[in-house]
Amino acid sequence: MAIQYRRILELSPDHSQRSIAASTGHSRPKVREVLERAKQSELSLPLDPQLTDAQIGRILFPELAPETTGRELPDLEYLHEELGKKNVTLSLLYYEYQINCRDSHKVPYSYRSFCRMYGDFAQKYKATMRIRRKPGELMEVDWAGSTLEVSDADTGEKITAYLFLAVLPSSQYGYCEAFLSMTMPDWIRGHVNAYEFFGGVTEILVSDNLKTGVNSHAKFDPVLNPVYRDMAEHYGTVVMPARVRKPKDKPKVEATVKALSTWVIAALRNQQFFTLEELNQAVWSKLRDFNQRPFTKKYKECRNREEGFSTEEKFALHPLPAAPFEMAAWKTATVTPDYHIQVDRMFYSVPFQYIGSQVDVRLTNSLIEVFFKDSRIASHARLYGRSEQFSTNQEHMPEAHKLYVSHTAESSRTWAATVGPHISALVEDLLNHNPERQALHTILSLQKLAKKYGATQLEFACGEVQQVAQVPTTRIIERVLINQKKKTPEALANKNVENDYGFTRGAEYFGRVGHDQSRND
Known part of the structure; x- marks a missing residue:
């Protein structure tokens, strides 16, 4: 709505700012700003009848009229394009804009006006323009709403399979995999396999607000599941859960859910699968077709998602860690007198000095780690089987036991x-x-x-x-x-x-030698 400068100024002598705001439909801060600018520019009543609101506005706010002030209007299209590049910020672009204005002997806008003009531009065009994400910045994940089926080969029973989705918004490159549940192990396995498929890790991970990933979600302080947090730390990424009932927080994965529901789930509707592996082979075949399918609209020189990922995003991903993440469970145990702990009917040794102590045990599929007050005191390869088994490290034994065993x-x-x-x-x-x-x-x-x-x-x-x-x-x-x-x-x-008779006195002690000599004399 155009600002009614003339009416505001003409009502000012006899009416309060509140009344003027109610009469013109403008906010009180805007009315106050117009009156203050009129006072600064010494624009007084009565106004020239020939002046329009636009002309009055240029008098009161000369920075909004570059044709009369000589200020350089920024190239908003260029700003919008540059902001899509990694590490580029609006403050950096304003700094460059100031330098260009200085070199061309033109007057730049203030930073506040610069930001306002770009904000108006982005607000106006965001519904029709494709706003590109920065390469390697985000990975959005979710479960598809539609499901697949696996048939039991013996009974013919239909078993529901759920489709895990991961999307890189910058290139729209996607990954999907079917699981028989939506529990934490499958949720974590989906992330690990997605990172392996992409060959790298993004800076930020945007997940849905699922209990498998988020325990609770306050407005500014989401509480992540400990296992999900450990996985994020292992890959060096930051988890930013979407807000509750806010699908626009992860628009690319929401759009990909709809697309993959057509190109994967619906495309496999007439096929029957008897194992999860067989189903996933078909899913990945359809995924390959989806990523190689030409764009309906041209985005620069990229013809499809796979090409866009290879040329514009793969280089920006962080490298994978040396080993993939293994989901761990935590338990507590007490060290028995034979310096072992029992975990799932298996026995693992710890240093004998901790007999009687309570310890924390971290379990993965392949490893057992024992902690005492946050310090790791033992580790073993995890044992499997029905009967009780022992994993004993001789270094954990007392010296006498070491000698006996060796x-x-x-x-x-x-x-x-x-x-x-x-x-x-x-x-x-x-x-x-x-x-x-x-x-x-x-x-x-x-x-x-x-x-x-x-x-x-x-x-x-x-x-x-x-x-x-x-x-x-x-x-x-x-x-x-x-x-x-x-x-x-x-x-x-x-x-x-040594003298066997230590208490016997000899002749010399009694002076017999001197006695015999006196007798001879």
Whole structure:
């Protein structure tokens, strides 16, 4: 509505601003602004009858009349095109606009007027112009409203399949995949497969307001599902859920839902599928046709979605992480006295120092991670099967348990070979003529004797015993070692120095030598 400058000025002497606003249909701030501009420009009543509202407006607001002020009108079409490019902002374009005006000796508009003119332009043309998204910025995801079917090969029962959709708005390149449910595992798997299909990750992920992705949605503070948040962190993207009942927040995926409902779901209406894999092969075949289907309107030089993605958007995607995201579940467990925790009937070891502690367990399809107060203390490959299984890391055992576990027949033979032939023969005889557990117990006693008396002395004692005894025992060998120790030069020297009768006084103590000499004199 054109502003009635003349009527506002003519009513001002006898009426309040509120009355003028009600009479002219303009807002009070606008009435106040017109009166203030009239005072600044010294435009007073009575007005020249020849002046029109447009002429009065140019007098009061000269910045709106570039033909009379010499101000350079910005190229709004150019601004709109440049804003579609990555990292380009309106403030940057205004800075460039100022430089161009200065170089051409023209007067630029203020930043406020510059933004207002572009806002009016975008508001006017947004219904008919294609506003391009920045490449690599967004990926919009949703479930299709229509469903597919898989037939049970045995019973013929129809099983519902749901179509997951992901779209890159800049190129309109799409991905879809059928799942048998809309639960969290399938929702996450759809995202992972979509990223693999696109070969990269966008900066922002716009999802529907589903409970699988969003726990609650306040106006400015959505609360994401923890698993969904972990997936976003793994791929380095930001989740921005669409507002409730606001399909315009994700227009491309909404439009693609309708298109794919025709080109995929409706196109497969007369076909029967007996497995999900068979259905998805058909879905991906139709998806390929959809992405290669020519645009009905020409957008620059791109003929179809696939070409637009390859030439204009693929380069802008962030690289994929080294490994795809695996959905994890969290549980708590208590470390038992045998330093293991039980998860799904399987047992996994943790360091024995945490016996009796409560720990957090993170489970993926292939890995078990154990945390104590946010610090990871153990990890294992996940075990599967019906019977109970154990995954034990020897580093988690006490020293005594490590020795027991590492003490085997093979390790015993290896140890005996390092000592000598007599011990090797004895160890081999023990292993061949006794139950393994009993033999290992005897060999462990021999190892303790080697630590106490030395490996060389043990080898010599074993050779001595084998000459006189058909079945050497550790007790006989130990007696020989004790006797050998008593016969060593060090033991003999100590025996000579020591006096067995330490409290007996000799002749010198009693002065017998001096007494005998006085008697002889």
